Amino acid sequence: MVVVLLLLLLTSTSLAAPSTPQPSETPQRTEPDAVAVVADFAERRHLHFIVAFGCWPDGGLTAMRTWSRRGLRASVHVLEEVRPDLGALLSTTRGAIAVCTALACPGALQIFRKAAGRQLLGAQRHWLLLGEPDADQLPQLALDSSVTLATPDTAAPGSWLLRDAYGLGTRLVVSPAVGWQPGSPMPAPPSRDNLQGLAIKAGIVKVHDDFSRYDDLRYRHLDTWSKLHYAISKVAAARLNFTHNIVFADQWGTRVTKDMFNGQVGQIQRGEVDVAVGGVALRAERSDAIDYTTPTGLFQPAFMFREPSLAAVSNVYTRPFSRGVWLSYSLAALLLALLVVTSQRLLARAQGVLSATADPAVAPPWVDVPLVAFSIVCEEGMQDPPQNTSSRILLMFLLVLAVFHMTAYSACIVTLLQLPSSSIKTLESLFSSKMRIVIHDLPYNINYGNETKDPLIKSFYRERVYSQPRKAFRPLEDCVAQMREGGVACHADEAAYKVIGDTFLESEKCSLKAVPMFPLRGIIMAVRKQSQYKETFSRTLTWLRETGLLKREWTRWVAQKPRCLNRDSGYAEVGLTEVSPALLMVCYGVAASLAALLFEVLLHRLVAAKQGRQKRQQKPGTGNTLVPRAFLR
Structure with missing residues (x-):
């Protein structure tokens, strides 16, 4: 943290006027007090480096020795000799610093104004201004300015009055004075959580819905993330007491030149928007253009589809039995059929009627053995039932075997026809399947094919998406409707779950699967680079998360995947x-x-x-x- 202050300004020449009868008393009293104030200020705020501007009677050697004895490093500068490069003098590479100056010293106010113009009053630089400033002389401050005004308390010798100064828009806010005795604990800075109705330029991406319905949960599937974060921002506005000045954009923002973005990120870059209250995805390439506050959650769009049946990807008619069962049953049927034909032919020979012209019903030929076996396996029986008792007994047991076999086979087939295949678990298996691909028509879905470095996804976009964009990119309702029919994978985010919950049958919800294509991403409220609102919004969003209000808004606005309550609630269609x-x-x-x-x-x-x-x-x-x-x- 940064501290601005110190000016052992009150030198023997500046404090002891010619009319003062005791010229040596003032420097001996005031100078040590000012040095002690600065030292206590730095220690109480855990700052170990001091940058002091002033007009020193001894070049600041006394102050340097005092601070050094207290374990504080310091850099002392005479105002008349200060170099113009304030950024180098107030560098925070060593950590947060305390910056002090005495307003009574000539040139002190100019240094402070210059620092304010270069945004060097932020949280890493804590300024301590010694003296009573005129409000009209102070520059315009930001909300996150760390400026403390310290003046001697005339009512209590040895005490000081401390006040914090910051800005709300174009207004200067100075907190009430708090008395402080050097050596005692430093009073905590006053809260800045009341923005007093300040109007903040708030950016929202509006793609599919009109802003008049942004509070209607019936349309939460349209522009879900913008509506969610706008609801979160309204809760934050109620806590911080600010209002929204809405600025719309039609997309979140992609890089158009080396340094510039379009969409809402570009609006933040150009200063048209202070805070992206509609949320943006946390992406590395945007970090050079905007600053991020506290993440509000994660999202991961995915390919959603009804899992194809087992029969759609494999031959279920050969799956009920193993190869061993099929082989043993076939051999048993052939053997029994052979015995039936053999017994009939033996009887015909005993009766003397076995000949080439014999009736097949009396003496069936040997070539009929496979046909008899296959007919009985299919529960068709024989065209000409055998006349002898032994053949009939064999035929009866062969038919009983066929009944047992067919009963087990039919039961397995009915079960297998309703089973999901579980064959699509990765992007590779999805892209190689026969499923048709449909993508929700959103800017990030369109641009992802150009941004990704995954060769599989790039080839997919090139061959199956960009080659037919009118068929590939569809509205969310159309995307989900096609997915419900089967054989179609719809790429969408959690907003699709709301439409699925409203339109799918219970059995259809149970067959819903998802395969992600995007990496898991954080979604966050963004602000301008070095924004004065970054710390305030980050702190407030953290408070919303800790109190559960953030989760409450997520539960209200982000639809969850429908639960499978009854997988057997309907009959599977056989096509x-x-x-x-x-x-x-x-x-x-x-x-x-x-x-x-x-x-x-x-x-x-x-x-x-x-x-x-x-x-x-x-x-x-x-x-x-x-x-x-x-x-x-």
């Missing part, structure tokens, strides 16, 4: 995506049957052509050579 493997199997079967039909037709024509050639080559009277019936079948 073409879910049944596509079964339809694909039918297509394969139709294609195979057409191929077999084509082969049979071709074979039939080949056999017919061969028979025709044989007829033409036969001699008259020779019997026709017939194709065996079994071959034609």
Whole structure:
């Protein structure tokens, strides 16, 4: 902290007028008192370096020795010899300093005015002005000016009257005088938490909503962050007693030249706005243009989507059983079907009816074994039930096995059709999926593709966003509506949760997932560089956080992710995506049957052509050579 003061100004020539009968008494009394006041001032405010301006009778050697004995370092300057570079003299690289001067010394007020013009009265430089100044002579001060006026108390010899001076806009505020005795604890500076109705130029970004609805919670999903921070600022205004002079912007601010920004950050740079009460994101590139107060919270936009079903990303019809179960069941069905056909053929042989022309119902051919097994597995049974008891018993147990298998299989399929896939957990998996991407139409969503250095995100913006901006950037309601239909990922912030909570069914809320693309960012109220309001707002926002008022406003204005209260509240819809493997199997079967039909037709024509050639080559009277019936079948 910085302390301004000291002027062992009252020298024997300045304090002892010619008419004074005791010229030596004043310097001996006043000079040690002033030196002690400065030393106590620095110690009570934990300042270990003093910069003193004055007109010293001995060049300040006495003061330097006194301060050195008390462990204080000092730099003493004679006002007539002060260099014009005040910034170097009042450098705070060593920490906060105490700056002291005596107003009665010629040139002291000019030094103070010059320091005020260069904004060297801030919290790191504590000024102590010895003497009674004229209010009209003091320069315009800032709210964070650290200036203490010290005058001897004529009513109590040895005591001093201390007053703090600071500015409220164009007004000078001087606190009531407080008596102080050197050596006793320094009185605490008066509070500056009453701005007395000061109008502060407050910046707000307005993108999607009219300012007349900024207090209506029904529209909190529009310009959420601006409304939230405006509500926080209103609570701070009630505590600090100031008013808002609103200045609007259409975006937060991106760099347009090496040193300049557009949007609200540019307004702060140019002095058009004192405080960005609508909040800005905490970003390193903005730190050269603006100062940050205390962060109010964190936000992280993300890709929100309804998690696709398991059937949409994999074939659920092969998942109920492991390969071992499928193999053992297939072998068991084939074996039992083989036993059924074998028992029928053995009985036909015993009865003497087994022949090439035998009825398939009595003696089925061996090629029917796979067909019989597949028919029973699918619970279709046999076209011609066996006549013998042994075959019927085998068929019965084969059908019982098929019932158990199909019951377990169907139960697993119904469950799997409603399960989420959990296949999209990262940006890589999202971008490589078949999901269509839609982005909330906000300035930071548009600019992020140009600012990020992530090669994955840059390629995504270049190939899938900037190539079709009209389809990619949509209003929030449209973005959420498309996400609800499925197969669409909507990139938005917490404002989307309000629309989701109003429009989604309970089962749809349970399938909601999010994958962040932005890094986690702090959101904060920003002020001008070296702003007089920085310390006041930082202190007030800290108080709001500690008292819970900040969390209260966040709860009111920032929608939370809807909770999944009942995952089984509705039935999962089964669409073409879910049944596509079964339809694909039918297509394969139709294609195979057409191929077999084509082969049979071709074979039939080949056999017919061969028979025709044989007829033409036969001699008259020779019997026709017939194709065996079994071959034609």
